[in-house]
Amino acid sequence: MTVVRDPALAADARRERRFFLSLSLPALFIVGLAAILPILWIIRQSFLTTAGEYTVGNYQKVLSSGLTWSALVTTLELSLGTLAACILLGTPLALALASVRPRVANVLMAFVMLPLWTSILVRTYGWLVLLRRDGLINAALTGSGLTAEPLPLVYNFTGTLIGMVHYMLPLFLLPVYAAMRDIDPNLIRAAASMGATLRQVIRTVILPLSAGGIFSGSIIVLIYAIGFFITPAVLGGGKVNPLSTRIERTLSTFQDWGSASVLGILLLVLMALIGVMLLAARRLVAQNTVEAPHA
Amino acid sequence: MLEAYPQNRLARILLWSFAALVMAFLMLPTLVVVPLSFSASNLLEFPPHAYSLRWYENFFGSATWMAALRTSLILGTLTALIAVPFALLACISMNRLGGKTAAIIQSVLLTPSITPGILLAIGLFFVLAAQHLIGTLFGVLVGHVVLAVPVACIVLLPALARFDWNQVQAARSLGANWARAIGGIIVPQLRISLLSATLMAFLTSLDESVISIFIASGRNSTMPKLMFLSLRDQIDPTIAAISTLWTVIVVAVVLIVTLRQKS
Amino acid sequence: MKSLAITIESVHKAYGSYVALDDVSLDIQAGEFLTLLGPSGSGKTTLLMALAGFVRPDSGKLLLGDRDITRLPPNKRDIGIVFQNYALFPHMNVLANVAYPLVLRKIPRAEARQRALDTLARVKLDGLAERNVAALSGGQRQRVALARAIVFEPRVMLMDEPLSALDKNLRETMQYEIRRLHDHLRITTIYVTHDQREALIMSDRIAVMNSGRIQQIDTPQRIYDRPSTRFVAEFMGEANIVAPGSARRIDGAEPSRETLMIRAESFHLDAKLVGGNGVALEGILRAKAFRGENWLLTLALDGGQEVLVCIPAALAGGCAELAAGQRMTAYAPAAKVHAIPGATA
Ligand SMILES: Nc1ncnc2c1ncn2[C@@H]1O[C@H](COP(=O)(O)OP(=O)(O)O)[C@@H](O)[C@H]1O
Ligand SMILES: [Mg+2]
Numbered sequence: 001m002t003v004v005r006d007p008a009l010a011a012d013a014r015r016e017r018r019f020f021l022s023l024s025l026p027a028l029f030i031v032g033l034a035a036i037l038p039i040l041w042i043i044r045q046s047f048l049t050t051a052g053e054y055t056v057g058n059y060q061k062v063l064s065s066g067l068t069w070s071a072l073v074t075t076l077e078l079s080l081g082t083l084a085a086c087i088l089l090g091t092p093l094a095l096a097l098a099s100v101r102p103r104v105a106n107v108l109m110a111f112v113m114l115p116l117w118t119s120i121l122v123r124t125y126g127w128l129v130l131l132r133r134d135g136l137i138n139a140a141l142t143g144s145g146l147t148a149e150p151l152p153l154v155y156n157f158t159g160t161l162i163g164m165v166h167y168m169l170p171l172f173l174l175p176v177y178a179a180m181r182d183i184d185p186n187l188i189r190a191a192a193s194m195g196a197t198l199r200q201v202i203r204t205v206i207l208p209l210s211a212g213g214i215f216s217g218s219i220i221v222l223i224y225a226i227g228f229f230i231t232p233a234v235l236g237g238g239k240v241n242p243l244s245t246r247i248e249r250t251l252s253t254f255q256d257w258g259s260a261s262v263l264g265i266l267l268l269v270l271m272a273l274i275g276v277m278l279l280a281a282r283r284l285v286a287q288n289t290v291e292a293p294h295a
Numbered sequence: 296m297l298e299a300y301p302q303n304r305l306a307r308i309l310l311w312s313f314a315a316l317v318m319a320f321l322m323l324p325t326l327v328v329v330p331l332s333f334s335a336s337n338l339l340e341f342p343p344h345a346y347s348l349r350w351y352e353n354f355f356g357s358a359t360w361m362a363a364l365r366t367s368l369i370l371g372t373l374t375a376l377i378a379v380p381f382a383l384l385a386c387i388s389m390n391r392l393g394g395k396t397a398a399i400i401q402s403v404l405l406t407p408s409i410t411p412g413i414l415l416a417i418g419l420f421f422v423l424a425a426q427h428l429i430g431t432l433f434g435v436l437v438g439h440v441v442l443a444v445p446v447a448c449i450v451l452l453p454a455l456a457r458f459d460w461n462q463v464q465a466a467r468s469l470g471a472n473w474a475r476a477i478g479g480i481i482v483p484q485l486r487i488s489l490l491s492a493t494l495m496a497f498l499t500s501l502d503e504s505v506i507s508i509f510i511a512s513g514r515n516s517t518m519p520k521l522m523f524l525s526l527r528d529q530i531d532p533t534i535a536a537i538s539t540l541w542t543v544i545v546v547a548v549v550l551i552v553t554l555r556q557k558s
Numbered sequence: 559m560k561s562l563a564i565t566i567e568s569v570h571k572a573y574g575s576y577v578a579l580d581d582v583s584l585d586i587q588a589g590e591f592l593t594l595l596g597p598s599g600s601g602k603t604t605l606l607m608a609l610a611g612f613v614r615p616d617s618g619k620l621l622l623g624d625r626d627i628t629r630l631p632p633n634k635r636d637i638g639i640v641f642q643n644y645a646l647f648p649h650m651n652v653l654a655n656v657a658y659p660l661v662l663r664k665i666p667r668a669e670a671r672q673r674a675l676d677t678l679a680r681v682k683l684d685g686l687a688e689r690n691v692a693a694l695s696g697g698q699r700q701r702v703a704l705a706r707a708i709v710f711e712p713r714v715m716l717m718d719e720p721l722s723a724l725d726k727n728l729r730e731t732m733q734y735e736i737r738r739l740h741d742h743l744r745i746t747t748i749y750v751t752h753d754q755r756e757a758l759i760m761s762d763r764i765a766v767m768n769s770g771r772i773q774q775i776d777t778p779q780r781i782y783d784r785p786s787t788r789f790v791a792e793f794m795g796e797a798n799i800v801a802p803g804s805a806r807r808i809d810g811a812e813p814s815r816e817t818l819m820i821r822a823e824s825f826h827l828d829a830k831l832v833g834g835n836g837v838a839l840e841g842i843l844r845a846k847a848f849r850g851e852n853w854l855l856t857l858a859l860d861g862g863q864e865v866l867v868c869i870p871a872a873l874a875g876g877c878a879e880l881a882a883g884q885r886m887t888a889y890a891p892a893a894k895v896h897a898i899p900g901a902t903a
Contacts, residue, residue: 023388034441038418096314126324227411
């Protein structure tokens with residue numbers, strides 16, 4: 001039996017829905033105005049000459065420039081290098097933190113999160129102080145006789161990578177730590193009782209069960225790393241130029257809005273590509289199980 | 296978690312030594328600036344030979360730095376005052392609409408937090424340039440609000456999901472209109488989360504640098520913009536003093552929020 | 559002449575393809591205490607929330623007195639509600655909770671305070687006015703919720719399983735007190751429960767619901783003794799539904815042609831206690847159990863159907879000697895035998 005809906009009541013239902021929708025409008029408006037419109041504007045600007053006429057010249061200019069491709073390579077090197085370092089440094093740290101009592105772990109986590117609450121500029125300054133030729137680390141190295149000459153640690157790729165890893169590591173750590181905390185300790189006891197060694201437990205129980213956390217952490221790292229600006233701009237000393245600093249220089253120094261926009265679109269495309277790859281990778285992670293030994 | 300392996304002492308010692316090194320790596324840059332800020336010397340020497348407060352005096356005596364501090368505090372306050380109510384209303388909306396509609400609204404609202412700052416910055420630069428709003432407080436404010444809205448939503452959305460909607464219905468049945476139900480029932484009960492959201496929004500603005508670098512200028516320069524410029528040009532210990540103050544303020548704010556949440 | 563307080567006219571509500579309320583109509587007299595009784599998921603809450611204005615019907619009409627409230631927002635309906643989880647405001651103390659509807663109605667502070675205190679006294683919560691809601695016991699919260707729902711003298715009061723969270727003793731006390739409060743204030747009340755005993759004890763009338771439909775509306779006694787559907791008969795207690803042909807009149811040989819409902823406690827083992835127009839059921843004793851105040855016998859009728867027979871211990875002279883497997887007859891007086899209209903067993 002279908003009952004005819006009372007049109008007045010149906011109208012009331014629609015009105016109520018509109019009311020709840022309208023509560024989102026201020027927030028949606030500001031996002032539209034200050035995030036979505038700007039991105040659309042970048043697309044528009046990429047097709048305009050300085051005089052405001054339509055052109056594809058910006059694309060020709062940018063895509064034929066060797067600087068663009070080296071910026072792209074640098075972006076990828078920095079992002080993947082940061083990701084690799086985060087996985088290598090962060091996973092053991094998360095394991096250590098997850099293996100102590102929650103009270104102790106919470107205190108340690110507070111210290112680990114300290115950088116997250118420190119301004120990126122404060123941290124960048126800290127790294128300058130530590131990594132300069134006459135900085136703390138080089139003083140320690142030469143002072144102890146480990147190296148004769150101060151090492152070039154900053155205003156180059158190494159320094160930029162160090163700064164970026166330092167920024168991303170707490171962001172990576174959070175989901176990984178949460179995933180490892182959620183593992184039922186009885187699973188590890190069970191594996192141990194069946195004779196698994198520590199190495200086997202880590203490989204066959206702990207890592208597979210925290211794969212979701214490692215994956216989320218990796219997504220976060222990549223999303224932030226691809227467009228990272230402050231660290232390369234300061235710790236790169238002008239010699240490390242991923243897309244972000246190239247965009248800034250094209251816009252501020254050369255006042256070339258069109259080319260800057262094309263570089264911005266390149267960054268967007270890169271984000272989209274990585275997004276697609278991550279979605280594909282998530283499928284794999286979802287299927288990630290430890291295989292039974294083959295006969 | 297690894298107590299099932301009491302015999303693997305070596306592995307444990309290795310793991311913890313490694314963890315300690317990584318933790319030192321994380322904390323070192325924040326901590327190293329503190330003694331430096333009290334140095335009496337021009338040079339970035341460590342540890343300093345003599346101590347003084349000259350870099351703090353330098354900071355508080357500088358009209359440029361003071362103007363930037365003022366701008367940053369005003370921007371942070373305005374950002375929080377605008378972003379949090381917007382986010383609260385949007386979260387109520389998503390909570391009530393549910394389903395696909397809520398998912399769409401949420402993904403739109405979270406866009407700014409996954410868009411690279413540099414893209415938001417240049418896009419906003421173009422838009423504001425077309426309206427001749429470059430260098431205005433308003434321009435930077437818009438940019439900061441759009442970054443703070445998702446941050447506030449991430450705090451408020453789960454809080455609202457835990458909230459017992461029957462209470463709003465009770466208030467409504469007792470005679471409250473929507474405005475009173477939101478203001479008199481939802482807001483007071485989410486006060487802890489609203490406080491967190493406010494401080495997070497404030498910190499988001501305070502800490503934002505990329506949009507400020509492109510949009511803010513002259514009198515309206517923010518602290519992060521000035522710090523960025525001085526890091527590129529010259530690095531004297533005034534920055535260390537500012538960094539120390541900055542960190543102390545932020546850590547204090549975070550501690551207040553965390554402790555209030557616990558109580 | 560009694561006036562109608564609430565009229566529900568052909569209310570229909572579907573969630574997607576699931577029909578939660580199917581053409582529900584109900585008239586409630588002013589001052590009446592009506593209970594909606596039904597199993598979980600039968601649509602009781604949905605109907606209550608439609609009256610309160612939180613569920614919008616697809617079609618149908620709701621009247622309060624002669625005022626159409628179908629499209630009125632909840633805050634304009636003047637209905638007091640006791641929610642299942644009480645929905646007290648944890649950021650207000652007891653007094654502020656109870657005074658809240660008065661404050662909304664812009665009643666002067668002093669008067670609002672006095673009225674709230676009076677109402678708290680009425681529900682026996684004097685002295686707890688300044689208490690924090692979180693510091694109250696379940697029963698006290700229940701009373702605060704009650705006070706908050708009546709303090710503004712609404713025309714109608716709705717209660718959704720208000721006692722389900724309380725333990726048994728407290729529940730019985732509160733059943734009595736809620737009814738006493740109602741007799742005193744005479745606020746028209748719709749009360750929801752899935753507990754048939756509670757419904758029988760408290761109500762003027764009971765509306766039994768199942769799958770979004772009202773099965774029967776009647777006084778507790780008639781609902782119990784004269785169920786109009788098999789569902790009502792079985793929901794209201796240990797009911798035996800006897801298929802046509804299994805029973806016969808004591809003074810006749812003709813088997814009955816209707817489906818009969820006979821409650822287990824209506825049976826006697828002695829035909830003399832029943833009268834000639836009563837009903838006799840013959841079969842084999844399958845099992846017997848002593849339950850303290852009574853014996854419970856399981857009788858397998860010749861058609862194969864099993865019937866529960868409950869004999870009070872005081873009248874069960876011969877029960878102890880009965881042996882399983884033996885043939886026996888149970889008798890029920892005509893007054894306790896109810897033919898279910900239109901039912902096929
Ligand atoms: N908002 C809703 N969306 C979908 N189905 C619902 C909703 N509310 C109630 N229902 C369904 O309607 C039926 C009746 O629910 P309800 O009125 O709460 O039953 P009762 O109170 O008698 O236990 C249930 O099967 C329930 O699952
Ligand atoms: Mg219910």
